[in-house]
């Protein structure tokens with residue numbers, strides 16, 4: 001057993017103490033081969049996003065490879081991007097393969113977040129394909145001896161519009177470079193003539209995912225690869241005092257690796273590594289730097305502020321608040337939540353003695369991860385390649401980037417490829433979290449029910465610029481900046497309805513108890529919970545039906561359409577809330593609605609929900625959900641519905657069950673018992689209605705349907721019980737307590 | 746190092762393990778490269794690792810090798826292939842009942858076992874039948890449709 005104890009200087013200088021050579025390219029499985037640097041004619045291809053060849057290659061047999069910097073995290077991005085390119089190229093989507101997120105071959109299109117997969121990623125690929133189309137038409141013109149204007153591309157063949165013999169695109173360009181700049185003026189196909197975009201084509205990953213053959217990062221192996229488990233401290237800020245190697249002596253082939261406070265075990269047998277991680281005796285210092293999750297709302301309100309910022313300021317909301325006939329105020333709270341990916345994060349790293357490194361990761365931002373890892377571990381970015389492989393759904397930045405850092409640190413130290421697999425408690429305990437959010441909302445209505453003033457104050461963690469701090473680097477004492485990014489948290493804090501005077505004031509809180517990252521619909525999920533719950537409170541105060549109240553204050557036809565469609569699909573009976581006839585047997589039944597225009601500039605979503613509340617137990621049963629969704633042009637309606645359904649069910653889970661708990665030392669919600677999520681018996685009926693707008697720009701759809709869920713649920717509970725829940729999660733205890741308090745909670 | 750013999754997807758196999766308590770999951774993944782078996786929690790809480798043992802759904806992450814010895818184990822790879830999926834797999838593909846797909850193998854194996862017990866289930870019965878399998882992506886709506894579709898196939 002070896003216990004390498006390297007100083008931080010050694011680590012940065014030598015690039016690993018024990019370098020063992022082996023043949024990287026030998027005996028790799030087929031799917032590994034496709035992802036290795038020299039494979040498949042990718043070698044030396046351009047990566048610059050201004051080049052057509054950076055995005056696509058047309059092969060001699062007429063098949064196409066697309067290179068997407070944005071990745072498919074179970075969202076259907078691959079089929080959607082293929083459809084967008086297919087439409088421009090005149091090549092069947094089935095003949096297109098998408099390589100995503102491999103920094104060695106894919107252009108940097110920014111991280112896959114904020115629902116930009118298609119709006120930026122797909123649109124850039126589409127423009128490259130549109131440019132390629134013009135080039136193919138020109139090549140075809142020469143070959144066929146006809147002007148390009150008389151040609152089209154159908155089924156992978158450049159053909160005369162008038163009919164007659166054509167020539168295949170593979171013959172015209174087959175694996176040769178276009179050597180063209182992406183032409184931002186290359187014409188895009190007319191939406192009215194779309195034949196591929198808008199079709200519910202099946203996702204190409206489905207057959208393999210349903211037969212066990214889809215390759216996830218968890219399944220990737222290299223010859224000579226070691227399995228590692230990292231042992232995180234018992235308290236977040238604890239220092240490692242001592243390690244008793246003899247505690248794992250009985251386990252075959254185990255090595256203990258210690259780098260300052262970074263502690264790991266490696267073995268060629270995975271179970272040996274798991275067993276050793278459990279058995280290893282280590283002593284850590286005491287650390288009690290957290291305040292605990294109990295009373296977090298109070299802590300947040302009292303926390304030291306970095307600064308205040310008015311993100312919306314129309315008219316004079318504060319003055320107008322005093323002038324209304326009816327004034328309401330309420331406080332809403334959203335807890336820390338975990339990405340809680342079903343599969344704990346995993347990464348494989350192969351750091352070589354020559355300073356080159358390849359990392360296989362399910363990161364949503366492989367290019368960003370490459371620069372962060374390079375900087376932190378002293379590697380030269382042009383020698384570092386991050387290859388994306390599918391992971392368990394991540395919904396933002398889960399533990400994956402940290403697992404990659406763990407793997408790099410270990411591979412660099414040991415000079416061997418290392419696979420790091422986090423355990424359940426690592427993922428749920430140590431993934432960077434979605435932040436807690438506290439919101440105070442007040443508004444005033446005049447005698448006619450007009451909103452004359454609206455004021456939202458929100459407490460949010462101040463976000464520091466820079467790379468997100470990596471756990472492994474901190475533990476090993478490697479210097480790094482401590483950037484903190486949790487996404488665009490302030491959006492949708494203002495009502496989407498006519499209101500005369502509006503202010504949204506952000507109190508940026510200096511500290512955050514837990515490390516943060518973006519978690520699906522960051523910020524918006526709680527802001528819309530507050531704004532749309534409060535809108536419902538105003539409607540109830542005005543004794544107006546909640547749908548009618550909203551419709552009466554909207555002028556945008558797309559907004560009106562989604563509300564009407566959701567209400568219609570649901571079978572909405574207009575009347576004010578709460579319901580006069582909620583009781584059905586022992587259950588109280590009600591319905592609620594919520595609406596959002598995501599980020600105030602993107603998707604229109606309206607959602608109606610029916611819930612049944614058991615007053616005896618506090619159990620909340622979401623029976624059915626009707627959602628109308630307008631994201632402009634629809635690329636693949638079935639993949640889109642899949643995303644929307646998922647957003648809805650996942651957010652019901654977040655609303656009913658999910659809260660990260662922590663004591664003074666550590667996160668205490670670390671598995672599916674302490675961090676429960678929705679289970680099948682609670683799965684509601686979900687009906688999604690898509691409104692296609694082929695004449696409108698396409699918008700991303702990974703998040704928008706998340707935003708109105710909690711408010712629709714809270715509003716339905718109010719309708720059923722006359723009681724309003726303003727703190728997430730809506731646990732049995734909270735529901736019961738609110739009911740017995742008889743009023744609002 | 747002890748040797749454990751069992752049937753795996755219809756073949757007789759044996760595997761070596763230095764630890765009789767080693768969960769079947771690690772042996773299936775690392776010795777037989779059956780990567781359809783997924784590690785989700787290692788605690789018996791999520792169902793991602795579900796395989797069939799003598800036709801019953803079990804969690805391979807908490808099934809020690811000593812218990813698997815002499816049994817017939819079926820993994821997702823043993824049901825069917827992408828070209829020739831079995832009826833449950835075919836129904837999941839037809840309904841596009843996955844997002845990330847990390848839970849899918851376990852869902853399909855749990856569903857296969859459930860449908861053997863309850864060939865013509867109602868939607869509510871399927872919901873109860875899959876109560877032990879978690880899906881973080883919220884694909885429940887489609888998975889329920891897929892299982893009902895499989896029951897009619």
Ligand code: FES
Pocket residue numbers: 783784785786787788789790791792793794795804805806807
């Ligand atoms: S991995 Fe076996 S139940 Fe979760």
Ligand code: FES
Pocket residue numbers: 074342392393843844845846847848849879880881882883884
């Ligand atoms: S599809 Fe991702 S966990 Fe179920």
